[in-house]
Amino acid sequence: MRVLFIEDSKHLRKPVIKALKASGYAADDAADGEEGLWLAQNHDFDVIVLDLMLPKIDGLTVLTKLREGGVTTPVLILSARDTVEDRIKGLRTGADDYLVKPFSIDELLARVETLSRRTYEKRSSKVQVADLVLDSATKTATRDGQPLDLPPQQFGLLEYLMLRAGQVVSRSEIEEHIYDTNACVMSNVIDSAMNRLRKAISVGEGSKPLIHTRRGHGYILEERDS
Amino acid sequence: MRMMSIRRHLLVWLLPGFLLLWAGAGSAIYFSIKQRHEAQLDAELRELWAALPFGDRSARVSLLSIEDFAKDDFGIYFQIWDQQGNRILKSENLGRFELPQTGSFGSEPEYRDQRLGNGDLVRTLSVGSTGGSLGPLKMIVATSWEENTADLRKSLIAIIAVGLLTGIGFAILLSLALRSGLKPLVGVGEQASRIEADTLSTRFPTKGLPGELRPIAERLNDLMSRLEESFAREKRFGADLAHEFRTPVAALRSLAEVAIKWPEQTSIEDYEDVLEISCELQVTIENLLTLARLENAKEQLVSEQIKVHALIEDCWLLFAPRATERGLAFRNSIDPDLTFESDPKLLRLIITNLLSNAAEYATGNSDILVTGDVTGLFVTNPAPHLTKDDLPKMFDRLWRHDQARTDSSHSGLGLSLAKTCAEVLSFDLTADLEGGSVRFSLKTS
Numbered sequence: 208m209r210v211l212f213i214e215d216s217k218h219l220r221k222p223v224i225k226a227l228k229a230s231g232y233a234a235d236d237a238a239d240g241e242e243g244l245w246l247a248q249n250h251d252f253d254v255i256v257l258d259l260m261l262p263k264i265d266g267l268t269v270l271t272k273l274r275e276g277g278v279t280t281p282v283l284i285l286s287a288r289d290t291v292e293d294r295i296k297g298l299r300t301g302a303d304d305y306l307v308k309p310f311s312i313d314e315l316l317a318r319v320e321t322l323s324r325r326t327y328e329k330r331s332s333k334v335q336v337a338d339l340v341l342d343s344a345t346k347t348a349t350r351d352g353q354p355l356d357l358p359p360q361q362f363g364l365l366e367y368l369m370l371r372a373g374q375v376v377s378r379s380e381i382e383e384h385i386y387d388t389n390a391c392v393m394s395n396v397i398d399s400a401m402n403r404l405r406k407a408i409s410v411g412e413g414s415k416p417l418i419h420t421r422r423g424h425g426y427i428l429e430e431r432d433s
Numbered sequence: 434m435r436m437m438s439i440r441r442h443l444l445v446w447l448l449p450g451f452l453l454l455w456a457g458a459g460s461a462i463y464f465s466i467k468q469r470h471e472a473q474l475d476a477e478l479r480e481l482w483a484a485l486p487f488g489d490r491s492a493r494v495s496l497l498s499i500e501d502f503a504k505d506d507f508g509i510y511f512q513i514w515d516q517q518g519n520r521i522l523k524s525e526n527l528g529r530f531e532l533p534q535t536g537s538f539g540s541e542p543e544y545r546d547q548r549l550g551n552g553d554l555v556r557t558l559s560v561g562s563t564g565g566s567l568g569p570l571k572m573i574v575a576t577s578w579e580e581n582t583a584d585l586r587k588s589l590i591a592i593i594a595v596g597l598l599t600g601i602g603f604a605i606l607l608s609l610a611l612r613s614g615l616k617p618l619v620g621v622g623e624q625a626s627r628i629e630a631d632t633l634s635t636r637f638p639t640k641g642l643p644g645e646l647r648p649i650a651e652r653l654n655d656l657m658s659r660l661e662e663s664f665a666r667e668k669r670f671g672a673d674l675a676h677e678f679r680t681p682v683a684a685l686r687s688l689a690e691v692a693i694k695w696p697e698q699t700s701i702e703d704y705e706d707v708l709e710i711s712c713e714l715q716v717t718i719e720n721l722l723t724l725a726r727l728e729n730a731k732e733q734l735v736s737e738q739i740k741v742h743a744l745i746e747d748c749w750l751l752f753a754p755r756a757t758e759r760g761l762a763f764r765n766s767i768d769p770d771l772t773f774e775s776d777p778k779l780l781r782l783i784i785t786n787l788l789s790n791a792a793e794y795a796t797g798n799s800d801i802l803v804t805g806d807v808t809g810l811f812v813t814n815p816a817p818h819l820t821k822d823d824l825p826k827m828f829d830r831l832w833r834h835d836q837a838r839t840d841s842s843h844s845g846l847g848l849s850l851a852k853t854c855a856e857v858l859s860f861d862l863t864a865d866l867e868g869g870s871v872r873f874s875l876k877t878s
Contacts, residue, residue: 216680218706222687229695260676287679288672309683312690 208323208363209233209251209384213243213269214258214285219308223256226312227319230346231363233387240264247273251383252280253323256315259286259297267300274301281322285310320344327370334369337430339408339417341369350410360385361404368404368418368428377425401426439618440611447607452600459592466588470581471556475544478558481509481574482542508577510555516569532557538571546578554578617642621650633661666829673831673845677717681710720846724830727779727853734776734857741810742767744777745803748784752792760798761791761814767805773877779854783862786847787812787873794834809860809876816871827864828852 210232214220220236227234235250237243240261247255247269255273259266270282281303286293289307297305303325304318320332320343332344338351343366348355357365364385368376378397385400405418419427437445512523512532523531530550536543536559543559555575562570621637628635636657637650688707692699745765756763773780791801795814802813818834826832833845855862861876 216684218684218710219680219687221706222684222691222703225695225698226687226691229691229698287676287683289675289679308679309686312687312694 208253208367209235209387210254210256210319210323211235211237211243211246211250211252212256213237213240213247213261213266214256215239215261216258222312223315226316228387229359230316231359231366232319233360233363233385235387235389238262240266240269244269244272246388247278247280248276250388251380253326253384254319255280255282256285256319257282257302259284259288259293267297270297270300270302281325283315283318283322285315317344324370329370334366334372336369336372336417336428337415339369341366348408350408350414353410355407355410357404357407361400361407364400364404365408368426371428373427373429375421375424375427380425440608440615443611444604444607448600448604451603452596455596455599459596462592463585463589467585470578470585471544474556474576474578474581475558477576478544478556478574479542481511481576482558482560508553508579510549510573510575510577512573514571516571518571521570532573532575534571534573535559536571536573537561547575549575554582614643617646621646621653625653628657630664633657633664666826669826669832670830673833677831677845678714681714685710717846720850721830724846724850724853727850727857730779730857734779736774737777738772738774739777739780740769741771741773741805742769744781745784745788745810748781748788751785752788756792756801759792759795761795762800763803764800765803767803767810771805771807775858775860775877779858783851783854783858783860783875784810786851787875789847790873807877809874811872811874813870813872815869816866817869819866819871821866824864824866828862 208231210227212220212223212227212234214223214236215238217238220238224234224236235246235252237246241263243255243257243261244264246252257266257270261269264272266284266286270284273280273282282301283304283306284297284302285306285308286297287308294305303322306315306318324330324332324343332342334341334343339348340350341348341362346362348357348362348365364381367381367384381397401418401420405416408414408417415430417428417430419429419431421427510524510527510532512527512534513521514534515521518534520531527549528551532549532555533547535545535547536557538559538561540561540563545557545559546554547557548554555577557573557575559571559573562572621642624635624637636654639647639650639654642650685707688703692703742765745767749763749765753763788801788803791812791814794816795801796817799815804811804813823834828848828851830849831845832849852862855875861874863874863876865872865874
């Protein structure tokens with residue numbers, strides 16, 4: 208899952224980005240509305256967290272331009288403005304959620320997670336494919352009842368594949384959703400990550416392979432009979 | 434105590450007032466009619482007296498002819514006494530009653546109203562006679578008020594009836610006139626009662642208002658404008674204050690929560706951030722407290738002769754590094770001997786904030802010019818980004834030209850502090866734009 212955080216306060220950007228990354232998200236940040244709009248228009252984010260009082264282009268204008276441009280990425284407004292009018296205005300402009308500063312980092316992560324699930328039309332935080340179960344809320348995954356020890360990025364990759372279970376996921380899509388703009392994605396990085404994930408979700412000889420390669424297309428996570 | 438409405442107040446005063454006036458006028462009419470009747474009766478009595486044989490004051494009094502005169506009951510009476518008061522003669526129609534023997538009975542007739550024993554109210558003429566075969570006599574001729582009383586009663590009833598009808602008509606007309614006349618006032622009152630904090634943009638219509646109410650409506654509109662601006666300013670201040678504190682508090686909280694949740698990711702940089710945020714919050718809080726305290730600072734003012742040129746040079750030292758960094762040239766062209774009599778601490782606070790503002794926001798690589806004379810001092814620097822709309826807000830607490838308020842090293846309280854200090858010192862601090870430059874004027878008088 209990839210999140211864009213548009214916020215002019217560098218002091219706030221740092222811990223939020225850190226928390227998002229620690230929770231398995233690929234996170235990008237922008238310090239002003241202009242940069243944020245460009246990133247949102249040119250990358251495929253799962254969630255955008257947007258401040259309202261921004262330099263260059265204010266948050267509501269960014270949101271309006273995104274919606275006018277056909278970008279449907281869920282947007283969570285994170286603002287110091289707390290009046291009902293502000294919230295209504297934000298939601299009516301096209302935001303999917305509104306959170307007032309100061310906030311609990313857990314609440315922000317929960318809301319981001321809920322919005323990211325919405326992208327894949329999942330209502331529950333739990334996703335299951337065969338005996339592989341992933342819980343986005345608790346950031347845990349089990350295989351055949353055994354807990355899996357996954358670093359944040361691997362967890363993010365598995366979550367993305369499971370949310371799109373049964374669908375072919377291309378390398379570029381993985382690149383867009385799992386790695387932030389600072390990551391230097393070499394040609395074999397995704398293959399290596401996929402191999403590590405395959406090993407990580409294999410808990411014994413009886414574990415059926417769930418991640419399959421479709422040459423020339425990408426990867427698919429699904430349960431196959433043999 | 435609840436005040437009576439103007440309408441009721443006017444009705445309560447005007448209606449009884451009218452009735453009182455009408456009663457006065459009615460009484461005057463009534464007594465005038467009565468006086469006319471009296472005069473008429475007196476004339477009749479004089480005619481009777483003249484017609485009587487006794488009346489010609491000749492000594493030849495014919496008692497018989499007198500008796501003939503009043504033998505029929507036409508409401509005319511007479512009675513004659515001798516000097517000792519013994520009745521000599523009276524008209525038959527008096528029956529067993531007698532006319533009261535009152536009056537001086539001189540040669541000149543006297544008139545008065547008297548009531549007979551039979552209850553009849555009469556007008557009497559009393560007169561005395563000196564000669565005649567019977568010697569000096571006293572005589573009273575009387576005529577009944579009966580017909581005249583009926584006329585007077587009719588007049589009185591007419592006066593009362595007209596008074597009542599006119600009173601009712603007046604009350605109705607007055608009520609309608611008051612309702613119509615007070616309608617604009619009621620309208621203004623109703624509109625005023627509907628004003629709430631969220632309807633301050635409404636204005637009282639002045640077109641079509643009576644001349645007496647127009648100045649009130651105009652004044653109210655003026656007050657509403659000021660109130661609206663004041664509310665907007667407070668709202669802006671509230672929103673700015675929220676941002677000024679909520680964002681750094683959010684950052685502090687996030688830093689702490691992330692450090693607790695993922696301690697392995699905590700670095701010394703996080704603590705540096707905490708320190709920086711805390712220092713910025715401290716500056717903002719201290720500035721706000723200074724602003725609050727300044728409102729009561731007048732009692733603690735000290736008055737000294739201050740050399741303005743030297744003070745400005747001293748204050749500028751604080752901002753010289755920042756100005757050099759931004760390529761700004763500073764020129765203090767104030768006469769070194771110019772002095773202001775003022776409080777040194779507050780004057781320093783004003784100058785510091787004006788110079789800080791110039792050093793921070795003047796266009797890069799431009800000039801900051803400080804001039805002055807006995808009338809005040811002036812700080813000028815290029816500021817092409819400012820507009821005339823910014824000028825009224827520049828001295829508001831927490832106002833910043835940058836709506837996003839990104840630069841957390843400045844809270845937007847400097848100019849507000851300078852303005853408040855100037856007010857405490859009875860100076861006038863204003864800003865105006867000219868040719869892309871902003872000029873702050875601190876006027877001493």
